[in-house]
Amino acid sequence: MPKRCLSRVLTAVAAAALAGVVTTSAVVAAEAKLTIGGTGGALGGMQLLAEAFEATHPDVKVEVLPSLGSGGGIKAVLAGAIDLSVSARGLKDKERAAGAIDRPYARTAVILVTGESAGLEQISGGALADVFVGATGTWPNGTPVRLVLRQKSESDIGFLRKFAKGMDGAVDAAYERDGLLIATNDQQNADYLEKLPGSVGVSTEAQILSEGRRLRIVGVDKPAPNVADVERGAYPHVKTFRFVTKLGAPEKTTAFIAFVRSPEGQEILRNSGHQPVD
Template sequence: MFFQTNPVYLRAAFLALFLATSLGVSPSQAEIKIGGTGGDLGTWKKIAQAYKATHPETDITVLNSLGSGGGIKALAAGAIDLAISSRPLKAEEAAAGFKANAYGVTALALSSANDVYLEKLTIADVVEIYQRGTRRWPNGNPILVVMRPLHDTDITLVVEAFPEMGPAFDAAVSRGARIGASDQDAADALEETPTAVGFLSLSLILAEDRNINTFALNGVAPTTENLANGSYPISKRYYLVTPKVVPDETTALVDFLYSAQGQEILRDNGHLPIGRE
């Protein structure tokens, strides 16, 4: 046969085999890239790990935080295959053919790495912490503030639940609150500053095994049980954003998310799962 005796074809074949084996990717191996809001990347890493246990032919990469908008832009550019968003699609995003399906709700909780639990914390207390900066820990240290930028979804959700927090957030920024550019930055800042408090997603705290505690507000703890019964007021919804055309290997991962095992992973990591639409 010509292929067997032609050295050019032989070299090309050996080169292709070398590249495939040296990169650790077989010619038939699928690759899925996921990116978006930092609040749920830890959960998606666990979903990816569980999926790969039974689908070793699929390579899944969960990128560092891109933000909701950044994830959708990366999806539009073809740089990722699935985007994770903490907000619904904007009109122009929906017009571009993207689809967003809510898959889980988590609590947005006032949090701290401090070992001291603040008892009987009311929203009026939280307003005072952010707006005036006069509240102190039991040992006398001032309570500092870590927060996301004012335009971030987390800030919007807190203000929707408690409008009085709007001016309090503004005041905290004016007083020099530490701003986390991403969810992970805010969580890192809280762990590094035990005298600080800030709002974080319960999903992030649990999925990333953060050394961070959460506080009850108005006597209600930020748990999935209290989200389910409607008693905890600040919730954050996560959306899975897909392009117009979804490859079979990506569809299989989405199917896994909605399987019994996928739903259990969500519950174990601070989500109230939302069934498939």
């Protein structure tokens, strides 16, 4: 082949290769990334929603981070480190002043849970108080009781104190006992409860169902609650999850929030222990 023709061929090949690189770069650049973080109890639900959202929005990749806590997630949103936070509390005045906005998207039951080996479906308030003060050391089936606590300031502990008459003092007594595990976040709490035979502690229906945890929801003085009970106001121990963004959130963030509020998103929430909130 003459040198001039060969040169033309090589030039054409190089141009085609360059065009391919440019096209590939454009595709990569076109894929947006949406980062979500915040309270651990809401992250399982976010992961389920993220997978469904990506199926209909292939141009957006959603990353759900490990637990940051409600406060940590809000700080991360304000700092621009994440796009969307999920919070189990409302905003403080200083957070609103810094440009954060929030809106509820779901409610969930705060519930008593045990490991499967405890063999428990329901317990009386008095018997539960005895478990926390240490007066009862085994479950009816003979399995030793293993109590798992959260930090005293954790909101779920506040709910636990109201589960039954006498529980406020029983919870205080539990913190005075030696050798009990105290979980620092929602995922560690669920891990402890799953791994310890005869475990008992507090969690939320949303986390247990959305993460597929091998734990049993136990009713206190009545059958265990479900989403329908929360929806009709028949269960009093309920927390609200909120989306937190900055003013002027980008389209990828608003698109995800809109998906959560769509019929498909609402169904995913209901099936994973959440009562959707308009």
